[in-house]
Amino acid sequence: MSEMKSQDQSIELVDVNGRRIDGRSLDELRPIKIEVGVLDKADGSSYIEQGKNKILAAVYGPREAHPKHVALPHRAVLRCRYHMAPFSTSERKSPAPSRREQELSKVIREALEPAVLSEYYPRTTIDLFIEVLQSDGGSRCAGITSASLALADAGIPMRGLVTACAVGKIAGKVALDLSDTEDKQGEADLPVAIMPQSNVITLIQMDGTLNPEEFEAAFDMAVRACQGIHEQQKIALKQRYLSIKEEVEEKKETEVEKEE
Amino acid sequence: MTLYVEKKQLVAPGEILAKGKYVSGENVHREDDRLFSSKVGVVEIDGDRLGVVPLKGCYVPHVDDTVVGRISDIGMSGWMVDIDAPYPALLPGSEVFGQRTPRSRMDLSKTFDVGDLVVSKILAYDRTRDPLITAKGPGLGRVTSGRVVKVSPAKIPRLIGKKGSMIGILKKETGTHIMVGQNGTVLVSGKSPERENIAIQAIRMIEREAHTQGLTDRIQVMLRDKTSDE
Amino acid sequence: MSATPQIPPVARIGQKTIVDMLALGKRTDDRGLHEFRQIRLEIGVVEKACGSALINLGKTKVLVGVKVEQGEPFPDTPDEGVLTVNAELVPLASPSFEPGPPNENAIELARVVDRGIRESKAIDLKSLCIQTGKKVFVVFVDVYVLDHDGNLIDASSAASLAALLSAKMNDYDVKDGELVLKSELKRLPIQNQPVAVTLAKIDNTLVLDPSLEEEQVMSTRLTVTSDGEGRICAMQKGGSGSFAVEEVKLGVRLALSKASEIRSKIAEAVAI
Numbered sequence: 001m002s003e004m005k006s007q008d009q010s011i012e013l014v015d016v017n018g019r020r021i022d023g024r025s026l027d028e029l030r031p032i033k034i035e036v037g038v039l040d041k042a043d044g045s046s047y048i049e050q051g052k053n054k055i056l057a058a059v060y061g062p063r064e065a066h067p068k069h070v071a072l073p074h075r076a077v078l079r080c081r082y083h084m085a086p087f088s089t090s091e092r093k094s095p096a097p098s099r100r101e102q103e104l105s106k107v108i109r110e111a112l113e114p115a116v117l118s119e120y121y122p123r124t125t126i127d128l129f130i131e132v133l134q135s136d137g138g139s140r141c142a143g144i145t146s147a148s149l150a151l152a153d154a155g156i157p158m159r160g161l162v163t164a165c166a167v168g169k170i171a172g173k174v175a176l177d178l179s180d181t182e183d184k185q186g187e188a189d190l191p192v193a194i195m196p197q198s199n200v201i202t203l204i205q206m207d208g209t210l211n212p213e214e215f216e217a218a219f220d221m222a223v224r225a226c227q228g229i230h231e232q233q234k235i236a237l238k239q240r241y242l243s244i245k246e247e248v249e250e251k252k253e254t255e256v257e258k259e260e
Numbered sequence: 261m262t263l264y265v266e267k268k269q270l271v272a273p274g275e276i277l278a279k280g281k282y283v284s285g286e287n288v289h290r291e292d293d294r295l296f297s298s299k300v301g302v303v304e305i306d307g308d309r310l311g312v313v314p315l316k317g318c319y320v321p322h323v324d325d326t327v328v329g330r331i332s333d334i335g336m337s338g339w340m341v342d343i344d345a346p347y348p349a350l351l352p353g354s355e356v357f358g359q360r361t362p363r364s365r366m367d368l369s370k371t372f373d374v375g376d377l378v379v380s381k382i383l384a385y386d387r388t389r390d391p392l393i394t395a396k397g398p399g400l401g402r403v404t405s406g407r408v409v410k411v412s413p414a415k416i417p418r419l420i421g422k423k424g425s426m427i428g429i430l431k432k433e434t435g436t437h438i439m440v441g442q443n444g445t446v447l448v449s450g451k452s453p454e455r456e457n458i459a460i461q462a463i464r465m466i467e468r469e470a471h472t473q474g475l476t477d478r479i480q481v482m483l484r485d486k487t488s489d490e
Numbered sequence: 491m492s493a494t495p496q497i498p499p500v501a502r503i504g505q506k507t508i509v510d511m512l513a514l515g516k517r518t519d520d521r522g523l524h525e526f527r528q529i530r531l532e533i534g535v536v537e538k539a540c541g542s543a544l545i546n547l548g549k550t551k552v553l554v555g556v557k558v559e560q561g562e563p564f565p566d567t568p569d570e571g572v573l574t575v576n577a578e579l580v581p582l583a584s585p586s587f588e589p590g591p592p593n594e595n596a597i598e599l600a601r602v603v604d605r606g607i608r609e610s611k612a613i614d615l616k617s618l619c620i621q622t623g624k625k626v627f628v629v630f631v632d633v634y635v636l637d638h639d640g641n642l643i644d645a646s647s648a649a650s651l652a653a654l655l656s657a658k659m660n661d662y663d664v665k666d667g668e669l670v671l672k673s674e675l676k677r678l679p680i681q682n683q684p685v686a687v688t689l690a691k692i693d694n695t696l697v698l699d700p701s702l703e704e705e706q707v708m709s710t711r712l713t714v715t716s717d718g719e720g721r722i723c724a725m726q727k728g729g730s731g732s733f734a735v736e737e738v739k740l741g742v743r744l745a746l747s748k749a750s751e752i753r754s755k756i757a758e759a760v761a762i
Contacts, residue, residue, distance in 0.1 A: 043318070062318060062346040070493060073388075081491040099597045105492040106594040113494065113730035115274075117289065117298055122387050124346040125493075152273050155317030155414060157287060157298035160274020190725070197274035197296060200732035204712070206725035207605045215722050215742060223735060234272045237300055241270055241315060241471050248472045 014171040034236035044154025048146040052136035057146040059154040061126035075118040080109035084132040111193040111203035117157040137180035160197025163226040167218040192222035271297040285311025319413035319443040321391040328441035355394035377403035406449035413444040418470040433483035434459040498706040526699040531759035533656040541657020545649040549639035554649040558659040561628035571618025571626045575604035577633035584638035605724035606684035606715035614679035640702035647686035655760045686715040687745035714745035
């Protein structure tokens with residue numbers, strides 16, 4: 001969300017047929033593409049594209065705590081840095097961490113803490129880096145979805161994955177997964193993160209105006225959308241291993257055929 | 261008692277494995293009467309014990325493990341060793357020289373210097389302290405030759421195989437000497453670089469296909485092919 | 491980089507007392523689960539500020555000062571005044587606050603208070619435009635935490651509203667593109683009253699207005715800011731725990747009903 005809201009109301013966010021400016025219906029997600037294990041040096045990593053968002057998440061750890069005094073005696077410390085690349089937004093953004101990035105680093109960390117079984121690695125740190133390479137609304141949610149896969153990819157024990165999605169209000173109607181333009185000109189934005197394993201909410205924020213009924217409708221819509229994205233997360237996580245399995249099976253078949 | 265998965269099934273963290281009086285094995289966590297996987301891995305069922313064999317994960321020290329570590333620092337009476345675990349290992353001087361007169365830092369560095377690789381054994385480890393290792397014993401000590409191959413620690417059991425069956429095949433077919441550190445560092449030395457390369461290729465293949473079936477046979481075939489090419 | 495916070499230096503037995511009492515529906519300071527601590531609001535405590543308010547929420551003390559100055563508008567809102575909220579966790583307020591630039595807690599506090607004011611359009615920013623694209627009034631809301639005994643968000647939000655409602659700024663005429671200040675002062679154009687209400691989850695109990703010792707035991711908190719018409723204008727979950735879906739919905743209902751009580755207290759204090 002931006003602190004500088006544009007007052008240009010000339011763009012119609014929802015047309016008479018209920019279509020949004022990118023052709024989507026009110027309850028439609030932008031296309032999502034997820035890849036796991038994309039970086040070589042990081043212990044775990046994941047890349048997500050959601051609409052025009054392009055976000056990379058990487059995990060190092062559990063590793064020795066440096067400096068030692070940040071460590072906790074009975075569990076790992078989770079450290080999280082959400083950062084936007086200077087070229088990620090329409091207008092260049094200064095590389096120095098903004099107040100927004102600092103707040104988001106905190107809420108994203110708090111969204112993932114409930115999922116990590118940190119008691120397994122006392123006196124260590126698990127470092128999580130989220131880099132937004134291109135931003136188009138909903139980057140903290142896509143970042144969380146990707147970060148939880150990076151944690152799983154690193155082999156860190158988890159209660160379950162965390163999935164996130166935002167719902168907003170545009171042209172007076174509740175709508176799923178707002179793009180940047182829709183967020184800037186819309187009337188509300190509600191990012192939600194859920195851990196589907198036990199159906200608990202690990203992140204919820206809101207800015208804008210929603211009456212209690214609109215809130216319930218938006219909240220329910222976000223939770224449902226997250227369940228769908230969760231299925232995609234699991235597939236992406238297993239994809240690499242399943243492809244190798246298939247490859248091996250195909251080789252076996254061609255060899256059997258050769259022999260015949 | 262309901263089982264939701266089958267043996268060798270690939271599962272993700274948070275996926276439900278079973279409900280009821282099952283025993284939680286490795287990488288399984290229980291909430292009330294339900295068992296969930298905590299990692300990406302392959303389901304293992306042994307009677308009423310459910311576990312998940314992880315496909316990735318850092319090395320967690322166990323007493324008696326043989327590990328290959330790198331000297332990272334020299335202290336007053338011993339060395340700090342990086343064993344690729346979340347905790348640095350301590351190698352006291354007494355575990356190399358025996359209980360004799362205290363050594364100076366210079367003496368210590370003459371034996372093992374920063375950057376040296378050392379094969380050692382885990383003597384002690386618990387959650388409140390860093391692991392303690394020893395370099396006294398047969399096969400332990402400074403590494404002077406061989407190629408270093410880093411393997412994901414989660415794949416080491418597959419590399420060794422049941423009762424050493426897999427690693428035995430590698431050694432036999434390539435004629436190389438292979439020292440497998442439980443912490444994922446493997447040392448390969450053979451009569452020729454070509455032989456070493458073949459062994460390393462096999463190691464990489466095992467690492468990549470650890471979760472599939474029939475791997476032992478495929479490795480055997482691959483090694484026979486490659487060594488006969490020479 | 492945000493890191494899991496250090497453990498607060500409190501004895502576990504004290505924490506156990508809180509949890510055990512809550513299981514019986516009681517809090518250590520005798521309050522009801524949904525009861526706020528006593529609120530005392532004093533306005534006009536810093537005469538050099540355009541507006542100010544000192545709140546005592548139980549033992550938590552927060553002083554908010556409002557200053558209105560001339561400045562430039564943001565390029566994409568050339569005909570609107572500017573609102574900027576900053577918060578300081580002043581080192582004298584708590585043994586755990588250290589001097590230095592605002593840390594993530596101070597930033598979160600400022601941004602949540604800001605959201606409440608901004609999204610409810612509490613300040614009519616359009617009427618703070620002096621010359622489109624060139625000159626506007628900038629409203630600075632500075633939250634100064636003086637004594638931390640829990641629930642800084644609600645205390646800061648209430649004091650900020652009181653300071654804004656009681657603030658006075660220069661009235662002026664525009665003659666030949668120049669600002670001519672009049673002798674009288676006028677109130678700020680405040681058109682809504684956002685109030686934040688925070689709940690804490692301790693084990694499975696939800697309590698409103700957590701004290702510091704309750705915050706040290708809680709697993710999570712949820713802040714819901716609502717406006718004078720009962721609409722939600724900001725929400726923020728904080729802490730390393732989580733909420734069940736039903737707990738979020740219940741929390742929103744509790745917060746909305748409590749907000750009107752607090753709004754009346756603020757209105758009382760400002761009317762004096």
